[in-house]
Amino acid sequence: MDRPKLPLNALRAFEVAARQGSFTRAAIELCVTQAAVSHQLIALEEFLGVTLFTRTPKGLMLTDEGAALHPVLTQGFDNIGSMLDRLLDGRYQETLNVGVVTTFATGYLLERLPDFRKQHPSVNLRLFTNNNRVDIAKEGLDLAIRFGEGLWPALHATALLTTPLTPLCSPQIKDSLKTPADLVNQTLLRSYRADEWELWFQQAATACPKITGPVFDSSIAMAEMVEAGHGVALLPYDMFTRKLSLGHLCRPFPMEIVTGKYWLTRIKTKPVTPAITLFENWLTSQKPLATLNPASHPQR
Structure with missing residues (x-):
């Protein structure tokens, strides 16, 4: 298909709706009305001559055609967004979106971040804290630091710390x-x-x-x-x-x-960017936490 004929707005609406599994959540992400999202998707289905969604009581379900189209669009929009981020402010940089358990952020990560920024000034690091409940794909994250046993089938998990x-x-x-x-x-x-x-x-x-x-x-x-x-x-x-x-x-x-460890996780099927590699290598090279002697704690 010729590039001038690509229905970009409709394709964007479809990608978000498929990722969010809801017209309502897609409208919130796109800052438009639910009716506008629905209109774009109907127009795209008519344009392509295929049905992309089936509506069920539990939400949207992709058809075979929709399931084939969705990952291609997601990768394409991610690549475009990533490159635009790198060129913002007139200089090349790469944005890295990292979800992190709040406990790990405040107890370990934040005090070490100045060293990462010093070593890798071209990486624009964005942290999004959570209470150990995170969906990397739906939240648009590149990485997520979480606590658990490391058993997430769709994710690549690198062990970071054991914290008794x-x-x-x-x-x-x-x-x-x-x-x-x-x-x-x-x-x-x-x-x-x-x-x-x-x-x-x-x-x-x-x-x-x-x-x-x-x-x-x-x-x-x-x-x-x-x-x-x-x-x-x-x-x-x-x-x-x-x-x-x-x-x-x-x-x-x-x-x-x-009962578990802190892990650095990422989606297995998503390409590994230079920023992901830099952050993962830096984080795994940090010195482990010093084990504190309970007797050394003030006992008032």
């Missing part, structure tokens, strides 16, 4: 914790990974009490609650070294558990 979990508490509560059994008298804050406390009590050779504390999807939020004296939480203590060194948080017991 251990109970952390406020200095006031610490004084009442002589043995793990004393935790039965405290509010035990929980993450969405329901078995963590049970695993820790097994490690401590202590019967696990019934856990009824509030559930959080953020280690940062739990740490704030703990610091305020509202309970005890299992947290990756290496991510809270500053609060521990200042005495805002305390580690009452040496027992710890490992």
